[in-house]
Amino acid sequence: MLHIACTRLLPLWSLLCALLLGGCGTTTGGPVSLQEVREFADASARLGGYAELARRYRDTYVxxxxxxxxxxxxxxxxxxAKRxxxxxxxxxxxxxxxxxxxxxxxxxxDTRYDLSSRIDDLGNGLKxxxxxxxxxxxxxxxxxLTRLLTRVIASGYQNRSVETMVRDGDADVQVLLDAMIQLTRLYYKTNENEKKTILGIFDVEIPFATRSSDRMLVTLAKIHYMNKASEYKLIDRRYELxxxxxxxVALGHQKMRENLGKLSNDEVRRLLTNYGRDLRTIRDGLTAE
Incomplete structure (x- = not known):
């Protein structure tokens, strides 16, 4: 009789085990499955270069x-003054x-650290x-986006998930990345005007310095010209990068928004891995001398 009861309970026990193991697998696998999201976000945050180019734009007159x-x-x-x-x-x-x-x-x-002090970096708004x-x-x-960040960070990240953050933030993220792209093009254009102004002076003046007494001055001018030309070539490359x-960054975040609930999907993980790798390569190029 006991054997019959156990036999009948066996399918139910197997089902319970499967559910428990399945649940445990999802829980322990969660952070691992979001590794690519974390690496993409880290690479995006550390992209660099933009702040340097903004400062260069500001200091054009110098x-x-x-x-x-x-x-x-x-x-x-x-x-x-306008810049x-x-x-x-x-x-x-x-x-x-x-x-x-x-x-x-x-x-x-998995790591929990406090970003509340960074809230002060958000400033008071744009004009x-x-x-x-x-x-x-x-x-x-x-x-x-500043309101979203203030709300999430002030709450201690409770009841928040990657999916919620991406869903709530994507529209604003895309618009601000568009703004950064437009501003980088403005920096690029300003740098082009600066390059034409400075190198153009040498292009005009050097051919007219034909006296023998100008030979040393012309030599120094040519060396200075080559140094400046090399500088602009390097900066041009940084704008492109x-x-x-x-x-x-915009494409990677868009892919996450399009695949909410499927971020552990192999194809999505592969895409985010590629974007993260590309961003690290670009960062190396931006920081290279």
Missing amino acids: REQPYLSPAADKLAREND KAVYEDFMGIQKTMVLYMQTLSLLAG ANAESGLQQRHIVAYTG ALQGLTK
Whole structure:
């Protein structure tokens, strides 16, 4: 009789075991399955380069000033004031994106650390600026993402998940990444104008320095020209890499948004791994001398 009862209970016991093991597998496997999300978010937060290019944009006048005529200097000083006025807004966007990616990485990992002190980095908001390309939609996205970060971090990350963060943040993330791409193009264009101004002076002046007494001066001028040309070539490459990196971040985050609930899927993990690898390669290029 006991044998019959045990035999009848065996299928039920097997079912319970399967459910328990399945549940345990999901729980222990969760953090592992989000490893690619964490690595992508870390690579995005550490992309770098953007802050350096923003500072270079702000400091354009410092490099141009020795080469400018008095008439050109007046206009350059006006542009310098405009660039300095918007610099903090530009950096505010970058700081917000970095904090978002750090928070996303935290949610996708096992480690718990406190980012509450970083809330102060978010600033007080942006101002629309026609010359820089910052528009009202960028301001709205910035406000939305800062509110999301403040809410998540202030709550101690309780009741939050990667899926929730990505779903709630993607629209604003995409708009702010678009703003960063536009601003990087502005930096690129400003650098092109600076390059034409400075190298153009040498292109015009050197051919007219034909006296024998100018020989040493011409030699020094040519050396200076080559050094400046090399500098601009390096910076041009960094602008290109920064644009590639920001585009990769946008695409990677978009893929997560499109695959909510399937982030442990092999194909999604493979895509995020590739994006993370590409971002690390780009970061190495941005930091190379």
